[in-house]
Structures are given as structure tokens and as C-alpha cells.
Amino acid sequence: MSSKRNILERIRANKPGPRPLPALPPDPLAGAQEQWEATFRAVLAASKTTFITTADLPSYVRGFEDKTIVSTVAGVPGNLDPHSIADPLQLAGVELAVLHARIGVAENGAMWVSESEAVHRVLPFITQHLILVVKRDDLVGTMHEAYRAIDIQETGFGVFIAGPSKTADIEQSLVIGAHGPRSLLVCLD
Amino acid sequence: MTHAERAADFLLDEARTDWHDESLWQVRGKRDTIVHAIPEWEALRQLGSDIKDNVLSNLDTYLEQFERQATANGVTVHWAKDAAEHNRIVHSILARHRVNRIVKSKSMLTEECHLNQYLKQQGIEVIDTDLGERIIQLRKEPPSHIVMPAIHLKKEEIGQLFYEQLGTDEGASDPQYLTEAARQHLREKFLAAKAAITGVNFAVAETGGIVVCTNEGNADMGVHLAPVQIHCMGIEKVIPQAEHLGVFTRLLGRSATGQPITIYTSHHHRPKEGGEMHVVIVDNGRTEQLGREEFRNSLKCIRCGACMNTCPIYRRSGGHSYDHTIPGPIGSILSPGIDLKKHGDLAFASTLCGSCSDVCPVKIDIHDQLYKWRQMVSEEGLLPKTKTIPLAGAGTVLSHNGLYNIMGKAARVALSHAPRVLVYNGMNPWGKTRELPEVPKESFKEWYARTHKSKF
Ligand code: SF4
Numbered sequence: 001m002s003s004k005r006n007i008l009e010r011i012r013a014n015k016p017g018p019r020p021l022p023a024l025p026p027d028p029l030a031g032a033q034e035q036w037e038a039t040f041r042a043v044l045a046a047s048k049t050t051f052i053t054t055a056d057l058p059s060y061v062r063g064f065e066d067k068t069i070v071s072t073v074a075g076v077p078g079n080l081d082p083h084s085i086a087d088p089l090q091l092a093g094v095e096l097a098v099l100h101a102r103i104g105v106a107e108n109g110a111m112w113v114s115e116s117e118a119v120h121r122v123l124p125f126i127t128q129h130l131i132l133v134v135k136r137d138d139l140v141g142t143m144h145e146a147y148r149a150i151d152i153q154e155t156g157f158g159v160f161i162a163g164p165s166k167t168a169d170i171e172q173s174l175v176i177g178a179h180g181p182r183s184l185l186v187c188l189d
Numbered sequence: 190m191t192h193a194e195r196a197a198d199f200l201l202d203e204a205r206t207d208w209h210d211e212s213l214w215q216v217r218g219k220r221d222t223i224v225h226a227i228p229e230w231e232a233l234r235q236l237g238s239d240i241k242d243n244v245l246s247n248l249d250t251y252l253e254q255f256e257r258q259a260t261a262n263g264v265t266v267h268w269a270k271d272a273a274e275h276n277r278i279v280h281s282i283l284a285r286h287r288v289n290r291i292v293k294s295k296s297m298l299t300e301e302c303h304l305n306q307y308l309k310q311q312g313i314e315v316i317d318t319d320l321g322e323r324i325i326q327l328r329k330e331p332p333s334h335i336v337m338p339a340i341h342l343k344k345e346e347i348g349q350l351f352y353e354q355l356g357t358d359e360g361a362s363d364p365q366y367l368t369e370a371a372r373q374h375l376r377e378k379f380l381a382a383k384a385a386i387t388g389v390n391f392a393v394a395e396t397g398g399i400v401v402c403t404n405e406g407n408a409d410m411g412v413h414l415a416p417v418q419i420h421c422m423g424i425e426k427v428i429p430q431a432e433h434l435g436v437f438t439r440l441l442g443r444s445a446t447g448q449p450i451t452i453y454t455s456h457h458h459r460p461k462e463g464g465e466m467h468v469v470i471v472d473n474g475r476t477e478q479l480g481r482e483e484f485r486n487s488l489k490c491i492r493c494g495a496c497m498n499t500c501p502i503y504r505r506s507g508g509h510s511y512d513h514t515i516p517g518p519i520g521s522i523l524s525p526g527i528d529l530k531k532h533g534d535l536a537f538a539s540t541l542c543g544s545c546s547d548v549c550p551v552k553i554d555i556h557d558q559l560y561k562w563r564q565m566v567s568e569e570g571l572l573p574k575t576k577t578i579p580l581a582g583a584g585t586v587l588s589h590n591g592l593y594n595i596m597g598k599a600a601r602v603a604l605s606h607a608p609r610v611l612v613y614n615g616m617n618p619w620g621k622t623r624e625l626p627e628v629p630k631e632s633f634k635e636w637y638a639r640t641h642k643s644k645f
Contacts, residue, residue, distance in 0.1 A: 003269055003270040004256075004268035006270050006472075007270055007424065007476060008252070010472070010477075010479075010480075011252075011479060013480065014476055014477070014479040014485075016242075016245055016246050018246050018247075019242040019243045019246040021429060022243070024435065025236075028227075028228070047448070047449075088414055089380060089414065092380055105450075107449060108449030109449065120413070121461060122410065125413065125453075126414075142435070143436075144436070144439075145435075146435065147431050147435040148432060148435075151431075152396060152434075153262070153397075153398055153456075155458075155459075156262075156458050156459030156461065157457055157459075159453055159454065159456065160453070161452065162448075162449070162450050162452050162453075162454075164452070165406040165453075167321075167368055168446070169321035169368075170320070170324075170364035170367055170368065171212070171364060172216070172337075173365075177368070177369070178372065178404065178406060178407070179318070179376070179405045179407045179410050180405065180409070180410065180453070
């Protein structure tokens with residue numbers, strides 16, 4: 001007997017009787033729309049994320065000019081076109097990536113970046129610094145609403161990002177910049 | 190060696206025990222703060238629990254649906270009935286691609302299957318990339334916690350380890366500096382890896398995708414750079430639909446470390462261009478646990494570690510004292526099902542205070558199950574003599590009123606004259622760290638009869 005059949009048969013023999021799938025409640029923060037932006041900012045600030053205005057963005061990015069910049073955001077010039085790259089290893093030297101995020105979640109600061117926004121799956125991770133641009137209109141309350149707003153299988157890969165990469169594996173001391181970006185900057189457009 | 194004996198070793202260093210205890214209690218505190226900010230928390234736990242109940246009762250159909258969807262997405266799905274088959278499957282994928290070095294992010298399942306050792310024997314080097322896991326891998330130790338694998342180590346020890354193995358400055362122990370050194374060291378490995386392995390937090394039946402949660406971004410660095418990606422999951426990781434991720438992502442980070450969500454919640458549905466994606470679905474004793482009506486709830490676990498952080502025994506005995514891949518309260522209800530003789534004593538590594546059940550985001554009745562395992566251990570005749578002899582004696586005395594009165598009196602007389610060795614000896618571990626209260630001259634019954642005589 002194949003292992004698949006073996007496992008499925010054992011499950012059938014051993015599983016409990018039917019239990020209903022509960023219906024999910026409406027978004028608990030749905031009524032507090034006017035607070036979403038403040039909550040979003042506060043939560044992200046707590047996870048060491050900073051904010052930048054749309055107006056300040058181009059000049060900030062120009063500060064990285066002598067390094068490798070990838071930008072897919074209109075009006076923000078980069079110096080490496082991600083579409084011109086075949087092998088993701090060629091992104092190893094990227095210092096700054098400026099990308100769109102599809103939605104932002106007020107309760108935890110998570111932002112959805114799918115493969116279409118990232119161009120290369122590894123880009124939002126391999127870059128030393130990351131800037132995400134998200135529209136105010138694309139904020140939602142909680143993760144319940146977030147999963148209703150996106151289609152997780154629309155692209156082969158998609159990620160919620162809620163801060164710069166971090167670790168606390170050495171004596172619980174928070175260190176920013178574990179393997180991914182050393183900083184995350186968010187531009188609410 | 191029993192859990193109590195290994196715990197005794199851990200407790201020899203009192204200052205270190207206190208430090209370990211406090212570190213974990215701090216994480217528990219962070220969890221409390223963030224949980225209290227969610228008014229609907231209890232309802233959310235209930236939802237998590239109910240969804241998982243539904244999963245267990247439809248596990249076969251959800252897994253089949255997952256496989257169908259994943260296959261349609263271009264993912265290769267494998268089934269492994271046990272650890273050995275899991276290891277062979279992973280090895281065969283690697284062998285086909287002639288890969289001799291891989292990067293791996295945290296996966297308790299691969300720990301459970303001892304994949305690292307197996308691959309090493311086949312000549313394949315495994316590099317664990319989660320910082321905590323890398324640390325313990327360099328120290329050739331198992332993880333002591335499922336979320337914070339190196340929580341038992343001091344930064345000075347990690348500094349010394351990195352000095353010896355990664356060439357950092359001698360005596361340096363600043364976490365920032367050490368993390369940076371690990372980042373540089375591991376980035377090289379990521380760039381060179383031809384295959385990457387991750388665990389799975391959730392597999393979505395409806396969409397055929399898998400979700401991996403990390404803070405460091407190590408799983409993604411590995412998976413997106415290596416042409417071959419392999420994700421290993423236990424059968425219980427499947428959930429029905431994408432919208433249920435809303436419930437579990439809200440529960441997981443908050444319960445685990447007191448974060449509103451992990452930094453990265455990555456959804457993998459199709460292989461990258463020119464790449465390969467494999468999912469290995471593993472049983473390894475889970476279907477057996479599913480058949481144990483009283484214990485099947487343990488399969489609802491989302492591996493947040495909250496029950497460890499809150500457990501007064503775990504905090505003061507350390508993860509290694511459990512001698513099982515998953516330590517702490519959840520480990521103590523999973524491991525007796527695997528080997529009752531070897532792990533049965535873990536059912537006693539608890540005060541039955543119930544704190545684990547109180548924090549569990551999917552409402553597993555952990556402490557009730559611990560109690561039930563104790564009964565199983567006793568029924569199977571596996572209780573040590575230090576427990577059976579006194580218990581048999583107590584049973585006789587407690588069931589006979591007259592005997593109880595006599596024994597009480599005898600004890601009061603005897604205890605006030607007995608040499609210490611009678612109480613504080615090897616048969617009575619209770620006496621190791623405790624002093625008996627002063628023995629009263631009369632029993633409550635006698636006192637009541639004397640002082641309330643007139644009323645009778
Ligand atoms: S048993 Fe509950 S609290 Fe413990 S790790 Fe599993 S989900 Fe978390």
C-alpha cells in the first residue's frame with residue numbers, strides 16, 4: 001500500500017465525528033476606520049519601522065545614488081532595472097529597494113507584497129534597506145479583512161511584511177537586521 | 190535518566206535557573222500585554238479551536254484537496270508514513286539534483302525526524318539558518334525551546350562559540366555584533382545553496398499553498414535563492430481556506446512572542462521560474478494520536494510555545510530536561526504517545542496548575558491531558574516505586590476512617606521524634622527542597638471535639 005493510502009486510511013479509521021466549520025466574524029475594527037492610520041503607524045513604529053512622506057521620498061532615495069537601487073515606484077528613480085535580471089543572485093548587491101505594497105493592516109502593520117510588486121521573490125529580503133509605498137485607501141482593519149482583500153494564490157508567492165528583519169535569539173535582545181533588510185521605511189501615499 | 194533527574198542538574202546553577210525563569214516570564218508578560226489589547230481575544234481562541242476541530246474531523250479530505258490544488262499549481266507532493274520515509278524522500282530529491290549542501294530554516298518536524306543527522310550520513314551538509322538554530326547547531330545541541338531554540342544560552346557562551354567557530358573577536362558578546370557576524374556568515378551560505386528546506390506553519394487546502402512565518406527572513410532568503418525548495422509538514426498543519434489564516438496569524442505571533450504578527454508571513458503557491466517546489470506530508474505517529482480520543486486535541490497545536498513560557502516547571506528545568514524534540518507542556522502530552530515507557534515521566538513534569546491551558550491559543554486542554562497520561566502511566570504499571578509504595582499506603586489509610594485517625598496520631602508523634610532521614614531520604618524527593626511545617630500536638634478533629642464539646 002502506498003504511504004498516501006496508508007495515511008489516509010488511518011485518518012479515516014481514527015478521526016473524530018463531524019465538527020462544523022465556524023463562520024468567521026466581521027472585521028472587529030471595521031467600525032473604527034478613522035483610527036486605522038494612527039494604529040498602523042503606532043504598531044509599525046513599535047517594530048522599528050519609520051515613515052517618510054511622498055514628497056520627501058525622491059530626495060531620500062537619491063541619497064543612495066552611489067549604491068545599487070531598485071525602484072518600481074513611478075517618480076522614484078533606481079539604477080538597476082529588476083526586469084533586466086534573470087538570476088536572483090544578481091540582486092545580492094542591492095542596497096535599497098523601493099516597492100509598492102498592495103494593502104496595509106492597521107492592527108499589526110503588515111503589508112502585502114506579492115510577486116508582481118516584488119518582481120523577484122527574493123528582492124524584499126535580500127536588499128539591505130527596504131521602502132514600501134502603500135496607499136492610505138488600501139488600509140484595512142485586521143487580518144480577517146486582509147485575507148478577504150487579497151487573493152493569496154494570485155501569484156506564486158506573496159508575503160506580509162510587518163517590519164525590518166529582526167531576531168532576539170541572543171538573550172532576548174532585540175537586534176534589527178537579521179538576514180533581511182536592516183531598515184524598513186513606509187510611505188503612506 | 191528521568192525528567193526530575195535532568196531538572197535537578199539544571200537547578201544546580203541557581204543564578205542561571207533564575208535568569209532562565211525570568212527570561213521566559215518576560216515573554217509571557219509581553220504576550221499578556223498584547224493579548225489584553227484585543228477585546229475579542231477569547232472569541233478568537235475559540236474560533237481557532239473550532240477550526241482545528243473541524244480540521245481533525247476532515248483531515249483526510251482536506252489533505253487530498255490540498256494535494257490536488259498543489260499539484261495543479263505545479264508543486265510535487267510527497268507522503269511519508271514515518272521519519273525514515275520522510276528523510277529518504279528529502280534525500281532522493283537532493284540526490285537527483287546532486288546537491289551536497291543545503292540551507293534549512295526552523296522546522297520542528299525535521300528535528301523530530303532527525304533529518305540533519307540522516308543527511309550528514311549521506312554526505313550532505315545541512316546549515317540551519319535561524320540564528321538560534323545555527324547557534325545550537327554549532328554547539329551540537331538540540332533546541333531547548335520551539336520558538337527560541339537558544340533561550341538557555343548566555344551571550345558570553347555564544348560569544349565564545351562564535352570566536353571559536355566564526356572568528357569573531359575574543360570576549361565579544363554584544364548581541365548586535367554577534368548577530369551581524371552570523372548575518373555575514375550565513376549570507377554566503379544562502380548565495381551558494383542549491384536547495385532550501387523549511388517547515389510549514391499552515392497549509393491551505395483550498396489553494397494548495399503553504400505559509401511560513403519567521404522574523405529573521407531566513408526562510409525566504411533560502412527558498413528564493415535556491416532552485417529547489419522543499420517544505421516539510423505534519424499532516425495536522427492543513428487548514429481549510431485562506432480566510433482561516435486571518436484567525437491563526439492573529440493568534441500565533443501574539444501568543445509566541447507578544448508580537449502583533451511575525452515580521453514575515455510568506456505564502457508559497459507555485460515554484461519560481463525554472464525552480465522546483467516540493468511539499469512532504471508526514472504522519473510519523475500523528476494518525477495514532479488522532480485515534481486516541483482523550484489526546485487527539487494535542488494535534489491542534491500551532492507551535493507557538495506559549496505553554497512553555499508560562500510553565501513553572503519548564504521555566505525552572507529547561508527545555509533539554511524533557512529529552513524530547515518538543516519540550517514543555519505540549520511536549521509532555523505528545524511524547525508519551527510516542528513512547529510511554531521512555532517519556533511517561535513527563536506527565537509528572539507539571540504542577541497541573543493549568544496555566545498552559547489558559548494561554549493556549551487553540552484551547553488545548555493540556556493540563557487535563559497531563560493528568561490523563563498520569564493515569565495511563567499508572568495503569569500500565571510504569572510508575573516508579575517512589576510513587577507506587579506511598580500511594581498504595583495512602584490508599585489504604587484514606588479509605589479507612591479508624592486507620593486514618595490512628596495513622597494521623599502516629600504520624601504526629603513519630604514526626605516530632607523521628608530522625609530527619611525518615612522524611613528527607615531518597616524515597617521521598619518531596620523532602621529535597623522542602624521543610625515540613627511544625628507538627629501540631631492534636632488533629633483538627635481532636636481540637637474540634639475538645640473546644641466544641643459543649644455543643645455536642
Ligand atoms: S499547545 Fe497551545 S500554547 Fe502550547 S505550543 Fe501548542 S498552541 Fe502553543
